[in-house]
Amino acid sequence: xxxxxxxxxxxxxxxxxxxxxxxxxxxxxxxxxxxxxxxxxxxxxxxxxxxxxxxxxxxxxxxxxxxxxxxxxxxxxxxxxxxxxxxxxxxxxxxxxxxxxxxxxxxxxxxxx
Numbered sequence: 001x002x003x004x005x006x007x008x009x010x011x012x013x014x015x016x017x018x019x020x021x022x023x024x025x026x027x028x029x030x031x032x033x034x035x036x037x038x039x040x041x042x043x044x045x046x047x048x049x050x051x052x053x054x055x056x057x058x059x060x061x062x063x064x065x066x067x068x069x070x071x072x073x074x075x076x077x078x079x080x081x082x083x084x085x086x087x088x089x090x091x092x093x094x095x096x097x098x099x100x101x102x103x104x105x106x107x108x109x110x111x112x113x
Contacts, residue, residue, distance in 0.1 A: 008048040008082060010055055010074040017042055050078055066096045079105040 021035040030038070052059075055077040062073040062080075072093050079086040080102065088094050089109040097106040 006048060006082075006084070007045060008050060008078060008084070010052045010078055011049050012052055012071070012074065013047065013049070055081065062102075066100070068093055068096050076102065076105060 017039065021030065021038060024030040025032055025035050052074055055074050056070070058080065059070050059073040059077040062068070062076050063070045066073065072090065075086050075088075076093075076097065078084075084105070086106050087109055088106060094106060094108055097103065
């Protein structure tokens with residue numbers, strides 16, 4: 001049986017995804033129809049969205065402590081608040097968090113949960 005996961009993200013994930021898809025269309029890596037299909041698939045996943053404003057203060061604290069952007073730290077702040085795990089493919093961010101007291105809240109994208 002597959003494990004169940006709650007997928008959550010700060011509210012900036014929508015604009016981030018849209019911008020990424022737009023860039024891929026501009027580079028001709030995706031057609032507009034493929035980008036729209038991916039956006040619709042994302043909507044069906046059922047990501048629980050949290051307001052960035054609630055996470056901003058802890059994200060700023062994390063950003064200062066880790067010397068990483070507030071933008072990236074919003075995702076980590078949410079993982080910490082939920083006692084969850086942030087799965088990332090951002091090597092620099094992963095390296096900044098891994099080995100700290102927050103290690104339990106971050107996983108490399110290829111690692112087992």
